[in-house]
Amino acid sequence: MVRSDIYGGCPVEISPREGVLMKVLVTGGAGFIGSHLVRQLMKAGDEVISLDNLSTGRKENLPSQAKLEVLDIHDEEVERLFSQEHFDAVVHLAGQTLVSDSMTDPQNDMYQNIAGTVHILECCRKYGVKRVIFSSSAATYGDVDEKALPIPETLPQLPLSFYGLSKMTVEKYLALYQQVFGIHYVVLRFSNVYGERQGNGGEGGVISIFAKALAQGKGITIYGDGNQTRDFVYAGDIARGIRKALVTDNCDTCYNLSSETEINLNELVRIFSDIVGKKIVPEYGPAREGDINRSSLSNKKAQKKLLWKPEMSLEEGLKKTYEYFLK
Ligand SMILES: NC(=O)c1ccc[n+]([C@@H]2O[C@H](COP(=O)([O-])OP(=O)(O)OC[C@H]3O[C@@H](n4cnc5c(N)ncnc54)[C@H](O)[C@@H]3O)[C@@H](O)[C@H]2O)c1
Structure with a gap:
């Protein structure tokens, strides 16, 4: 063949x-x-x-x-x-x-x-x-x-x-x-x-981690400067x-x-602020080793x-x- x-x-x-x-x-x-x-x-x-x-x-x-x-x-x-x-x-x-x-x-x-x-x-x-x-x-x-x-x-x-x-x-x-x-x-x-029913792990985890923390009234942490992009x-x-x-x-x-769109994590937090109805100020931690800077398919x-x-x-x-x- x-x-x-x-x-x-x-x-x-x-x-x-x-x-x-x-x-x-x-x-x-x-x-x-x-x-x-x-x-x-x-x-x-x-x-x-x-x-x-x-x-x-x-x-x-x-x-x-x-x-x-x-x-x-x-x-x-x-x-x-x-x-x-x-x-x-x-x-x-x-x-x-x-x-x-x-x-x-x-x-x-x-x-x-x-x-x-x-x-x-x-x-x-x-x-x-x-x-x-x-x-x-x-x-x-x-x-x-x-x-x-x-x-x-x-x-x-x-x-x-x-x-x-x-x-x-x-x-x-x-x-x-x-x-x-x-x-x-x-x-x-x-x-x-x-989306709904996502666990805390996996590849798309950041949205479920943020959504869960915000729903429980907790704060969120961005690792790195928040300018890293993902294609959600x-x-x-x-x-x-x-x-x-x-x-x-x-x-x-x-x-x-x-989705072929690049959204950075700071922008993600801004959209969450609109949804929750109050300004969310994330904490910033050190960038994680191996995290890629930009991603889009x-x-x-x-x-x-x-x-x-x-x-x-x-x-x-x-x-x-x-x-x-x-x-
Ligand atoms: N979530 C993402 O962003 C993403 C991105 C790319 C690829 N994927 C792939 O998509 C698939 C589904 O991912 P997900 O995010 O829904 O993860 P998930 O952990 O929610 O789903 C995986 C499911 O497989 C089951 N499972 C794991 N090992 C098993 C085994 N040995 N025998 C029987 N069942 C087993 C788990 O109980 C779970 O229900 C995975 O193969 C993942 O690698 C996910």
Whole structure:
């Protein structure tokens, strides 16, 4: 098979189409992004089962009628689930999500994010899953020259963390599983995701940390001068992008999902001041080692080929997030 068949070709007949009911497994479905995705898939009429070990996720993140299998992605029981349910597609979100933990324990990061994923892919292969959607990350690009911003998908991946490396490695596994076994896949590289039900860790954490502290009447701290920028994208928009990837008949295999806007942390605090209705004066601490200065992913390709674009304004999304933590 020639290389273009692996990366740009469309080697399998993809049956799901917009409006057609699909049976989908969401690993990590009880987590932050999973909880947004499961709601949207159920609303679209898909049959959805979540698989989650509840290590950071919570049952309460899901609507009461959602189906949840409390399992670890490494468990042998996972195979039973695949053999019984005959999923059309799998959205793989479960894994180790902390860059910092990957630096202190690269072996666990590898076990969760690479070995765990290969187990899921083996189940997909054995039980005829047609498509896998994978949650990759901006962390696979590493620290990029500011001239290259917003980062396109074509930029070489040079991860600086084991987390970024494990995500990039899974991308390569997916390409080879497609080439060898014909399982179609779509890699989605998210920027900093935020919204209701986000935990304190993860990559988009700063918004949930600020929103939670403010909702509890506590102060907030910015590490560094606050001029560092991030590309924040609302979790509901990410969930919409994942569903687009589930049903697209475009054969491309990799997209950034981002807002393609750069907001600095001082500006973020200003927007929070408007939402809370009083001027918030943050404390400033020393810049954290390894923090990148500017970050933004191009979303042009997703706009053109997935027909996706983010719809939630940062002001509205922050308001929803703050109100969630108030409750
Ligand atoms: N939040 C972001 O900004 C962001 C950015 C880029 C990529 N991602 C990726 O998106 C995915 C979802 O992230 P999230 O922010 O919703 O994090 P999350 O921690 O809320 O969700 C992960 C879910 O997976 C479950 N899980 C973890 N290990 C498991 C295992 N071994 N077996 C079964 N379940 C397991 C957790 O209990 C949790 O419910 C992750 O793969 C993450 O790396 C997130």
